[in-house]
Amino acid sequence: MADTLPVEMIVNGRRRAIEVPVNVTLLDLLRDELGLTGTKECCDVGECGACTVLVDGRAVDSCLMLAVEADGAEITTVEGLAADGQLSPLQQAFLDKGASQCGFCTPGQLMAAHALLQENPDPSLPQIQEGLSGNLCRCGCYFQIADAVLAVAQSGQEGGRK
Amino acid sequence: MQTFAYLRPSTLAEAVALLEAHAPDARLLAGGTDLIIGLRDGSERPRVVIDVKRVPELCCGIRDDGGTVTIGATTIMADLATSALVRRHFPALAEAAAAVGSAQIRNRATLAGNICNASPAADTAPPLLVYGAVVLAAGQHGARRIPISEFFVNPGVNALARDELVVAIELPVPAVRVGAAHVRRTRRRGHDLASVTLCAGVDETGVTRLAYGSVGPRPVLKIDESGVLADPAASGAARAAVFDKLFAEASPSPRSMRAGPAYRLAMLRVLGSRAVQTAIERLGEERTNG
Numbered sequence: 001m002a003d004t005l006p007v008e009m010i011v012n013g014r015r016r017a018i019e020v021p022v023n024v025t026l027l028d029l030l031r032d033e034l035g036l037t038g039t040k041e042c043c044d045v046g047e048c049g050a051c052t053v054l055v056d057g058r059a060v061d062s063c064l065m066l067a068v069e070a071d072g073a074e075i076t077t078v079e080g081l082a083a084d085g086q087l088s089p090l091q092q093a094f095l096d097k098g099a100s101q102c103g104f105c106t107p108g109q110l111m112a113a114h115a116l117l118q119e120n121p122d123p124s125l126p127q128i129q130e131g132l133s134g135n136l137c138r139c140g141c142y143f144q145i146a147d148a149v150l151a152v153a154q155s156g157q158e159g160g161r162k
Numbered sequence: 163m164q165t166f167a168y169l170r171p172s173t174l175a176e177a178v179a180l181l182e183a184h185a186p187d188a189r190l191l192a193g194g195t196d197l198i199i200g201l202r203d204g205s206e207r208p209r210v211v212i213d214v215k216r217v218p219e220l221c222c223g224i225r226d227d228g229g230t231v232t233i234g235a236t237t238i239m240a241d242l243a244t245s246a247l248v249r250r251h252f253p254a255l256a257e258a259a260a261a262v263g264s265a266q267i268r269n270r271a272t273l274a275g276n277i278c279n280a281s282p283a284a285d286t287a288p289p290l291l292v293y294g295a296v297v298l299a300a301g302q303h304g305a306r307r308i309p310i311s312e313f314f315v316n317p318g319v320n321a322l323a324r325d326e327l328v329v330a331i332e333l334p335v336p337a338v339r340v341g342a343a344h345v346r347r348t349r350r351r352g353h354d355l356a357s358v359t360l361c362a363g364v365d366e367t368g369v370t371r372l373a374y375g376s377v378g379p380r381p382v383l384k385i386d387e388s389g390v391l392a393d394p395a396a397s398g399a400a401r402a403a404v405f406d407k408l409f410a411e412a413s414p415s416p417r418s419m420r421a422g423p424a425y426r427l428a429m430l431r432v433l434g435s436r437a438v439q440t441a442i443e444r445l446g447e448e449r450t451n452g
């Protein structure tokens with residue numbers, strides 16, 4: 001008999017008004033209610049970053065947030081990166097650099113990297129490593145991921161873009 | 163996840179009244195980076211969760227009140243780490259905030275949450291102790307100010323009464339020049355809890371304040387007024403004797419999975435002298451800049 005609350009949020013540019021049980025995480029809402037399964041569920045304790053989304057422009061672990069806490073917020077998930085069927089420069093770089101093996105961590109890595117570049121369009125390698133330290137990759141693509149982020153930063157294609 | 167009632171007060175008075183009404187069965191929700199985990203794994207079983215993020219009195223500003231910097235309870239670590247005001251007056255606190263968790267955690271975790279959880283490993287605790295922070299609490303019986311050195315009681319236990327919550331943390335801008343540094347030891351680089359977390363502050367009168375956590379039930383503050391630690395020319399033996407005294411209380415738990423007691427005690431020494439050295443260097447830079 002979980003209580004529910006009406007929640008309004010903008011998800012990937014689209015306004016959503018939903019009645020949400022108060023004991024559901026933002027992660028579960030995105031995946032199970034909104035069908036946005038790009039965001040991955042893995043550790044559920046804020047260790048791995050697979051569930052990373054942007055809330056009002058900031059990267060957060062959506063497994064550590066109740067959906068009702070996102071009331072009034074603007075959410076961007078990995079589904080919101082590509083526009084008009086075109087991969088974002090970051091997504092393209094991940095592809096080009098082989099930064100995705102099994103791909104399970106990739107949505108979280110992309111969102112964390114996207115947020116990093118918004119904040120710091122020209123990060124150094126240590127800054128990239130630190131910025132992505134909340135995202136684990138069991139396939140061990142760390143070099144390729146950092147390389148992809150570096151390539152996008154150097155091309156100047158991501159910073160400042162929403 | 164278990165069920166609970168979710169309440170979202172919009173004033174401090176309302177938050178206090180809700181807390182008073184539900185106190186034993188209520189938990190306050192700020193950043194949620196610990197609470198949500200507890201709600202999911204059942205280690206926390208509140209009937210009521212009170213989300214205080216929309217209480218304007220607690221909100222997330224960092225203000226300079228002339229001689230005092232006031233940090234709202236729900237200020238997140240990311241904002242603390244990048245605040246120009248904090249970096250100017252309390253750089254070791256900014257350093258500690260930047261070391262907490264990952265970028266994702268720092269975008270949710272709050273300063274008040276970090277201290278209220280009263281984890282012995284809380285990274286913001288040592289700098290708050292060194293800088294002499296004061297916790298502003300509010301409850302049914304009004305407001306009170308708790309020195310941070312009296313705030314941490316035991317793991318998970320703080321000095322707040324059941325119906326009290328933290329409104330803000332106040333930091334007095336030091337009257338004399340201070341150089342300070344926060345350092346920590348973790349099992350791996352990046353996102354990890356500290357096996358030792360430590361802050362040293364050396365001021366121009368020769369007093370060294372040293373605070374450390376993760377090596378006992380609560381973070382503690384020790385003060386060296388002899389001037390030995392602050393003196394770069396002091397002999398190794400003299401410094402060791404002072405460190406012996408300052409670290410005498412450290413009693414790391416043998417049950418922790420992060421590091422054994424012997425290792426922690428050894429690292430406490432290493433980090434202590436590194437932090438003091440960096441603090442002295444920074445004090446020197448302060449002198450040349452000021």
Ligand code: FES
Nearest residue numbers: 042044046049063
């Ligand atoms: S699933 Fe959220 S951090 Fe791992």
Ligand code: FES
Nearest residue numbers: 101105137138139
């Ligand atoms: S690509 Fe497999 S976990 Fe990162």
